[in-house]
Amino acid sequence: MKKSFRLVLLTTTLLAGAAQAEDVTLTIESWRNDDLTIWQDKLIPAFEAAHPGIKIVFAPTAPAEYNAALNSKLQAGSAGDLITCRPFDASLELYNQGNLADLSGLGAMANFSPVAKSAWQTDDGAATFCMPMASVIHGFIYNKDAFDALGIAVPTTVDEFFAALDKIKADGTYIPMAMGTNDQWEAATMGYNNIGPNYWKGEEGRLALIKGEQKLTDPAWVAPYEQLARWKDYLGDGFEAQTYPDSQNLFTLGRAAIYPAGSWEIAGFNTQAQFKMGAFPPPVVTAGDECYISDHTDIAMGMNAKSAHPDEAKTFLEWVGSSEFADLYANSLPGFFSLNSTPVKMTDPLAQEFVSWRDKCKSTIRSTYQILSRGTPNLENETWNASANVIKGTETAADAGKRLQEGLDSWYKPAN
Missing domain, CATH: 3.40.190.10 (Periplasmic binding protein-like II)
Structure with a gap:
């Protein structure tokens, strides 16, 4: 047995x-x-x-x-x-x-x-x-309670966006927009490459830049810098020394009404913010324009x-x-x-709001990431610097475009 x-x-x-x-x-x-x-x-x-x-x-x-x-x-x-x-x-x-x-x-x-x-x-x-x-995905996260208290509708055009910022600034309860230029990268990532695709038409412009058919001195590439230059008046005192964590804290503590954002903020903001939040895509230049989002x-x-x-x-x-x-x-x-x-x-719900933009806007990726940042000067890092400078007012939009294109021309020769 x-x-x-x-x-x-x-x-x-x-x-x-x-x-x-x-x-x-x-x-x-x-x-x-x-x-x-x-x-x-x-x-x-x-x-x-x-x-x-x-x-x-x-x-x-x-x-x-x-x-x-x-x-x-x-x-x-x-x-x-x-x-x-x-x-x-x-x-x-x-x-x-x-x-x-x-x-x-x-x-x-x-x-x-x-x-x-x-x-x-x-x-x-x-x-x-x-x-x-x-x-x-990039866009703007906003304090719904602040918008409701001030009677502000979600902006869909650039003019409506600045009208909303003016209204928030005039009221004085909130800093209109939480972003600093100390770390530079957010000025480009949540600034230039957030609003830019609506000007250069997303993939159409990005691929044309790679092919050498467009240049960073063209109006479609300079215009986003011109918009960034206007942001200066809405970022609050001392934004030049404000770090990325500073900006996060200003928004989640309820002191700022709008946050130029990447969707990676959602989980953290959900746990920290004690107010209702919403999000809107980068406003189009003119009503009726096709919209584009950085879906990176x-x-x-x-x-x-x-x-x-x-x-x-x-x-x-x-x-x-x-x-x-x-x-x-x-x-x-x-x-x-x-x-x-x-x-x-x-x-x-906030994540669903971001992803819903894919149904109405065309997706693109950050303009500097493919091919154009392999040389020296590195276009991605130069775009950080240029975006911060333009917001601070130490470089004009036209000068930024000129400097970046000259840097790119010094090492990059389009395949065609």
């Missing part, structure tokens, strides 16, 4: 071991260490439940260390099977070095628009090497070209490209919006 029991036990153990041996474990490399619990509690269990035999380990690195750590692992042959991709040049370099596989043939790629894929493609668009995951590609996922489990990795990436993942990810991280063509209904 004992021998029979031991035999059954041994057989059961061997069978369990064989089943366990068949499981494949894939490791994800990422710089997003702030969403570890979301991967562990929501995303990975959903995938593993539908794909028995494939286990996922999410192993993030601190953001500032990610690029260096990933490159070291790739060189040593110890990198994970799945690699979270930053937009544009850093990931393109990984692909050019043979570290990322070409994913163009995956079926889920059909779920993404050319704009969504552009951050993870070769310059000619022939190869796409990361499955798009999410973008961030932010994060994607690729496959280590040397993965020992390419089939399983591709199965996971097909899932990342699915509508199921899109819904789970976007609602777990409000403000990071799915790039999937299938619309995702957001449970967070």
Whole structure:
């Protein structure tokens, strides 16, 4: 009897071991260490439940260390099977070095628009090497209580926008707009590249700039600086020394009525602000104009070209490209919006307001991110500086455009 029991036990153990041996474990490399619990509690269990035999380990690195750590692992042959991709040049370099596989043939790629894929493609668009995951959208977050108290309607045109700012300033209860120029990047990111697409017509202008068919001295590229120059009167005393966290605090404490925003602020603002919030897209120049939004590609996922489990990795990436993942990810991280063509209904009302703009406006990405910031001077960093200078009044809009174009001309020669 004992021998029979031991035999059954041994057989059961061997069978369990064989089943366990068949499981494949894939490791994800990422710089997003702030969403570890979301991967562990929501995303990975959903995938593993539908794909028995494939286990996922999410192993993030601190953001500032990610690029260096990933490159070291790739060189040593110890990198994970799945690699979270930053937009544009850093990931393109990984692909050019043979570290990322070409994913163009995956079926889920059909779920993404050319704009969504552009951050993870070769310059000619022939190869796409990361499955798009999410973008961030720019616009303006406002204090609904302040707008209601002052009888201000949400502005839809530039004239209405400045009329609203004038009304807030005249009342004196609130700083009209919370933004500083100390850190420079927000003047460009939430300033120039927020309002600019309505002037240069989004992708039409951005691609024309890359092709050399438009210049930063053209009216469509100078006009956003002219608008930024007008912001100075509405930013409150001492805005020149005001840091990014200062601006966040001014708004969430209820001292400012409008915040030029990126959607990544949503989760933090929801926990900090004690008032009702709303959001509006960058106002169009003239009533009836087509509207454009900066819907900036932010994060994607690729496959280590040397993965020992390419089939399983591709199965996971097909899932990342699915509508199921899109819904789970976007609602777990409000403000990071799915790039999937299938619309995702957001449970967070502020996030839903931002993403609803895709239905009425054309999406584009930040004008400096693709190709145009590979040389010295770096156009992205120069745009930070120019935007801050124009707001402060230390450089004119025309001079800023001229300086940036001269810098670009010094190293960049359009392919055509």
